[in-house]
Amino acid sequence: MPTHLPAFLDAPIPLRRLLTSCPALRTLTRIHALLIVSSSASSPNLLSSCLATAYARAGDLSAAESTLAGAPASPSSIAAWNALLAAHSRGGSPDEALRVFRALPPAVRPDSTTFTLALSACVRLGDLATGEGVRDRASEAGYRNDIFVCSSLLNLYAKWGAMGDAVKVFDRMPRRDRVTWSTMVTGFTNAGKPVEAIEMYRRMRAEGLKGDEVVMVGVIKASAATGDVRMGASVHGHLLRHGMRMDVVISTSLVDMYAKNGLFDQARRLFELTTSKNSVSWNALISQFAQNGHADEALGLFREMQVSGLQPDSGAVVSALLACSDLGLLKLGKSVHGFILRRLELDCMVVTAVIDMYSKCGSLASAQMLFNRVGSKDLILWNVMIACCGAHGRGRDALSLFQEMKKNEVRPDHATFASLLSALSHSGLVEEGKFWFSCMVNEHGIEPEEKHLVCIVDLLARSGLVEEANDLLTSTCAEPTIPILVALLSGCLNNKKLELGESTAEKILELQPDDVGVLALVSNLYAAAKNWEKVREVRKLMKYHGSKKVPGRSSIEFRGALHTFVMEDQSHPQHREILQTASKLDSEMRKMGYVPRTEFVYHDLEEGVKEQLLSRHSERLAIAFGLLNTSPGTRLVVIKNLRVCGDCHDAIKYISKIAEREIVVRDAKRFHHFRDGACSCGDYW
């Protein structure tokens, strides 16, 4: 005997009402059971759709699917299928949503919602190919210009950075809402096309639409990338005028935009006004300061961040380490290292920054020790360690690291070879340099760039093989740049190859160098060739550019504080004692045979004045300060912003012997370790 449904279930309308009222799963299964055993239910299709939708809403997706699949398919069941797709998407299984989409029975006609849901699933999966398949099916079904389908498609293309395709969809859309515009602006920004992003924003404004927060962040980021501060500032003004909510994301991107474009005061002020700063906002500012030569401010902020109770993340820590390296603050760098060990995970990025910090602060041994303890080393870490060895003039160590790296099956890239070649050239390892340069080109297929050519030309020219260096240049490089030619020229000068030297000097002058050091080299070459007319011409250029020269600045860390010296500056409290020490050293050096090389003073002055100027070069003052304040035998580490001049290089060799100290000088190019009257660079730098 067939079971009869309770009377209230036998009427379709109240039954559907019950099903749409989100009953609990238990109720649903009971109703379902009753419907199955009874045969009297009217319009079974409609009921099974309602039932499936109810299952989907209640979270039992497999019951929903089997109910739908078990009922005869009809066009009206699409709403239930859509509910199932939406539930899969909401539940974080976009792949399941796509599976259901593919399994739609042919009799079910997908609608705009179906395609939109399927496309959103493709966006979440980052699956462009499937998305394009969905697009084609939507077109066939007549939804090519449907605003919802277009929006989702736009979203897919924008996520993929396929902005060309996005524009095509965008242009054919009959209507565009704020979300559409916002997708385009942020899409262009994220695809690294800031100019187009700003253009899109202008079009949006021209059509009378105002941007929301998402658009604003996109435009601000685009302004930061293009250096269009005016646009960025106008967005800032727009936000203020319209009283729009300045959440932490917006204010962080504004801070970043100002700082990236060098407006550090604005960045700082806005940052201070930001109420709920998170670690991202701190990090943005700290890293901008650290990367743009404002190491002091970066470190100050790093401390403030800790005081404010926020734990610096690895990004902030890397920025702080960068700032320490920049200034040569070994003690602070060490304490950051300690902080990392206590609080953070030592991942590859952080450990690379710590190693680089130790090396740049003059402590290669600490860098090496840490490097040896790292278990799995990535390419960047190897590159950095090889570069560190090179900068300290340890060519052989760099080479054996390189070989160890290859043994570990890490494939060297262009940066590895640049570091290796530079290390070999700093150590005068000619045969090794030639071998690895040709290996780089022939075996690894790496096109030599400027950085590689500078090293190999330098290496060859230095050891007297100037013709070979010149041939190599002619065959590999159509338009050698100033740094490459300078490497060749100094080789010519040192090895008295004046004919090639003069033609090289000519090429350099054609490129209009404004660096006084380069001009001095050119002038010295012409002097050696007795071409006095040219000497006068170049001297004139030197005088002109010399006045614009960045002043030499040297610093030394003492008891955790940084003491910085500039030649004419008398503000240091120990100024007088420092000068006394410097002149005492000067007279002792002269007794040992030191002769001041006044050619390194590029002004027309009397010889005596020139000599005095030399003895007050900033690195000499920093060393004198170090000798005055540290106990005998303490190693001195001096950081200089420019290259050490030839006279100071000579002088420091004498000083290391007189004072019986190891003196480490980091100049713009490399490290010099002075010990017992000699320098690790072997007088080539």
Ligand SMILES: [Zn+2]
């Ligand atoms: Zn000097």
Ligand SMILES: [Zn+2]
């Ligand atoms: Zn040196």
